[in-house]
Amino acid sequence: MTVIKPGTRLRSQVCQTEVVIVRAPAEPLSLTCGGKELVSVDTPVQATGPVPGHEGGNQLGKRYTTGSGGSLEMLVTRAGAGTLAADDVPLVLKEARPLPASD
Template sequence: MALKAGARLRSQIDTTEVVVIKPPAGDEVLTCGGQPMIEVSQTPAEGLTSETGAGTQIGKRYTCSSDAQLEVLVTKAGSADLSLGATTLARKEAKPLPASD
């Protein structure tokens, strides 16, 4: 499934839901807990196991540090990590405000 800006995806193994802000340049698969993410209207497969991690936080943006330039916004938090291919997504930090005098 090719990711497009505005696509709403959900995890098959926990409660994580995301919206794609910037789609990746390639055709890599976005996963949560090691399982491919699906559209929110689809039903998750039964009997899947997950890789646990730090999880996701609601309202935070996650990006890929590789050249793929993927950026997603988490709309529902979960307990598993997001990955693009073999690269785990990192939470995007806010840009510091300029100093005022």
């Protein structure tokens, strides 16, 4: 488990996914992608493919969160085949806020 802060750049050990932390909780979390812990973007990795059951994938430019009003939010800067998770709970795609109606 690691304490993270906004602006931290992380990468997956199993696929090409890279993320930036947008909002982080005060308590430590275990952040994973494809079933393996996320590491610093400076860490060299050998992509081995997601662990079975963790290959849902993610989308470039989308924000993922721990749920509605969640304390964790991350932006995908490079998409990959692994599922993003916090403490073994898959993150959900953050929905865009609707634009105000114009009359």
